[in-house]
Amino acid sequence: MYALKSVAGALGAGLIGFYLGIGGLGAVRALAGYDAWDTEMSITFGYVFGVIGWVMGAGMWGAWGREWFGLRTYDRKAPGWQRYFVFNTDHKVIGIQYLVTFIVVFLLGGLMAMLMRAELTHSGHQLFSNAQYNSIMGLHGIMMIAVAVAALVGGIGNYAVPLLIGAEDMAFPRLNALTYWLIPPVALTLLCTPLLGGIETGWTAYPPLSVLTNNAQILFDVAIITFGLTSILGGLNFVVTIIFMRAPGMTWGKLPIFVWAMFATAWIALLYTQGFAVSLLMVLLDRVAGMSWFDAANGGDPLLDQHVFWFYSHPAVYVMVLPGFGIALEMISHFSRKPLFAYRYAVGALLGILGLSGVVWAHHMFTSGMPNYLHGPFLVATELISIPTGLIFLCALGTIWMGRLWLTTPMLFALAVIFNFACGGVTGIFLADVPTDIHLQDSYFVVAHFHYTIMGGEIFALFGAIYYYFPKMTGRQYNERLGKIHFWWMFIGFNVTFFIMHWPGIQGMNRRIADFMSDLNTANLIVSLAGFFLGASFLVFVFNMVWSWIFGPAAERNPWRARTLDWQTDSPPPLENFPVPPVVRGHPYDYGVPGSVHALFPGRGAEEPPRPPSTFPGAAPAPAGGGGGGGGGG
Amino acid sequence: MALAGTAAHAPEHVVHDKAKMKLVGLWLFFFSESVLFGLLLSARFYLERINREEVDQLLGLGITCVLLLSSVTAFTAETAIEHDRRKLAGWMLVVTILLGTGFACGVGFEWGTAHFSKEQAFGSIFFTMTGIHAAHVISGIGLLVLTWFQLARGRFSGKDHWPVSGTVMYWHFVDVVWVFFYPALYLVK
Amino acid sequence: MKANVIAAVVFWAALTLVGEAFALSDLFPAVGSDQAKDFDHIFRFLLFLGIPVFTVAVSVIIFSLLQFRARGPEEDGPAMRGTGLPPRIWLAVTGCLAVGVMIYPGLTGLSKLQSTGSGFGWGDTDAEIVIKATGQRWFWSFEYVGQDVTVIGNGREVVLPVDASIKFEVNSIDVIHSLWVPAFRMKIDAIPGRTTFMTVKTIELGTFADQQSFRIQCAELCGLDHSAMESPVRVVTRAEYDDWLASQKSK
Ligand code: HEA
């Protein structure tokens, strides 16, 4: 009932807003003596008011908006599954909302990839015209970028960060709900682009093409500007949460590494996301208002957009990968049952990447015809980034070395992150070197590079994190055997597909084409077949998740015997996470350190709910978080 | 850590400094917005270096003064409410709103009379930058109206006035942005 | 510990050898220019350096998977915190590597490619043969400067003499395109409102019919027919080139 009310309210108010926007603009235009309808301007206005209507209708009006007018606010307290469909301010609900939404977007984006690979099985045209191919390719790119930017940050970040730092929620819960509820309109708008002719410009939307192309571009612009807004607001929320909401005793030196990674990520999102918005805004103004930002004949410059765009979009790749590193290191430490190796260096690396991420953007423009003096500095800065990134590797490899590796599904995914990213990172060096980039730029070598980094680095981490937190989120255990099947299937499929993809790139196959040179037929056929194989692996995943969520065996409170706070509360956690707020005493990763405790729950001792029988010695019940083999005294 | 103390009664929650969190959140928002304005400013110099078309200097100076003055009145409003002087605060908010509206009208007038077109690079720059800034001014006016409305209904006091302070801070921020935009659009060359 | 380290190092060395052997295999399309020779050389050099880096990660992971595996969380590993020397050594090695590749082949290669600091393109600013290449949705036109010859349209052959330095002056009249000849391993974008250039030195004969990398290819997404925006290239001897020019003029 509540769910229906909220979704119907959102849709209804969204539609009303949409028509009001169009109508209002039409009225003003008519009064000023223009045509009431101007496709792009009308769509823009309709969209803006539609989105406002959507979030208000979803429940923001009651929970927040009324306050601005001095009215009393109210929440929709929905029970059970319905809470996922209302304007819910609980970070755990928002995290799951994010995850499920983006898994759907991921599957749709993957479906686009399958269509692309089907077209690319052979040179010449198989299924699609050039126009259709371009629009599928652009949609795949932008949807996947959205998944990469937001699924791990918004999903796992929202879910895990407050738990990991011992807080009861995020700093600004209503803002948090708003950032989620802005996402569905973005996704819907992107999915509408084929109705207006499809995005023709890929995800990068370079002008002048994006100024001259069809009307779908306007949907792309407004959707992505909204998406940027959610990114900024989310980043702000994380920074404040991590600074102010840590449990007593959780000093910066004891912060779980995933939280550190989210901290660095949040700063990047906060600082740079405006770049994407500005670049799209300028495109939008060129289109809608007939301005000349990029029209060389009137004094504009197309390269301006590339600078502004990459000013955001390079740091964005670290928005994608830093939380991936963070969660992978987290899992690696717990499943190796060893302290995180060189923790301080890892933190330094994350902050170093944060610092360097803003000064390397023009490595995407080495062949763009920018002035020659810019190449050298950007080459140097780009290659410097491999030093902090290398430290992450040190940390991961040092942790598994001599560990007691418990190869659960999440652990396998975490190790795969390191494996894949080593390949993706090294190919990045080829691209960062100008003499090699001149040939490789805009070839399939780049496509292979970024699938290795984004998919190999982040999406693998995302899936690992989903398995890792599945028991906590749902209170049920997933099927481990299916999980492992999914892992090996996906890992092999991924590596075959994208490793081979380097080769056509070197041979001179350019990106974003529906038709290629016939001498690359065999290679592309293999890539396509491997791609289908890869795609099929997700069926196992979807089945495992759905089945286990409904029928899976009940999960323990701490199935992984991990020491961090997220595992010291019930699965799933109660509304404000910890019935008794924790007090942090020691380092989260002190496995093998006798007598070490991460956190205590003061006063809980006696009423401690019976814990599941533990299979390892020394797990005394009272000081939760002791967890480690040394056994928690204290 | 006050461990022993908290242990006795199993407190519901650690108390967080909500006021400070809101303040920091707002500052982070300004931080992010500065990047937006900074990028526009950089774009302006990237395209046109320090070239500039002729603009109405008198009008520019006038609206700048109006906006700066409005910052003073906004500040007065905030101080007034801190000292529970609700009436003065209300009037000062009204004056701020009027001055802000004056500024917005001034920009509108400039748009109507400018002799360069938005189809030229400088025009694009000028209209975009003043437009984005004016959009912030107008949203600031909206916030001021909402706070005034609540103030008039007796909502704020010396102890509880965060919305007033937040709005006023936002207003100052928008002013500071103009302090950078004004020379870049009216004075350089 | 010691035995493990030795075993892992041996494993790493073995993997690296396999990898390096793979790096020796023939990865590149046909070589058509001096720049292509440089590219192949630099690419292979980076591959030689990159493979050991990659195999460090791979070998430690695989070795640990086999050697340090446990059935469950019963037992904790040694509490190695990674302070002191190991991370510093790692930092020094990766730092040297990074600065190393930055200087060679990075900056040295770059200085060889760029003859001016403020220009917009690759190679020398003057050359024997100058060709004005103009991109347009969705074809190129090539004007042989001083020859009164222009090749327009997709599929029309662009003929170049061997052993000559050829400068493409690249322009666009609508959106961004990019001029790429895979056999020359060179590309530069065509931007409206700005003339960019690239100078190549041809060193081998070649035709598109034999080697598909002898082609001019648009490498920047320019809309609908981006994939069709290509022209075959034929590198011929000087005499054939002169004949071809003459035949084009008479048309
Ligand atoms: C998660 C995403 C992600 C990440 C992390 C990276 C990481 C890196 N990327 Fe990548 N990149 C993309 C996503 C990503 N990239 C995308 C999406 C594009 C294409 C966009 C488009 O055009 O559509 C792209 C394109 C791209 C280009 C432009 C290519 C072109 O179009 O011409 C370049 C050029 O420099 C580049 C370089 C790098 C480098 C140097 C790193 C470095 O951060 C990598 C550092 C890591 C290592 C080097 C490995 C580990 C280090 C060690 C083990 C230490 C020892 C090693 C050495 C000292 C070498 N990338």
Ligand code: HEA
């Ligand atoms: C998160 C990032 C991400 C991910 C995960 C992927 C995943 C994949 N990508 Fe993606 N790709 C990009 C980001 C990503 N890509 C980007 C940014 C671009 C650049 C776009 C541009 O140039 O503008 C790109 C471009 C790109 C190209 C180049 C297109 C071109 O230049 O012409 C290719 C070609 O092979 C490709 C292939 C694939 C494949 C085979 C997968 C596979 O991993 C997909 C796996 C398959 C699935 C996930 C499908 C599972 C679904 C089912 C089994 C059906 C059930 C589903 C439903 C019922 C809905 N991608």
Ligand code: CUA
């Ligand atoms: Cu022209 Cu692509």
Ligand SMILES: [Cu+2]
């Ligand atoms: Cu980059």
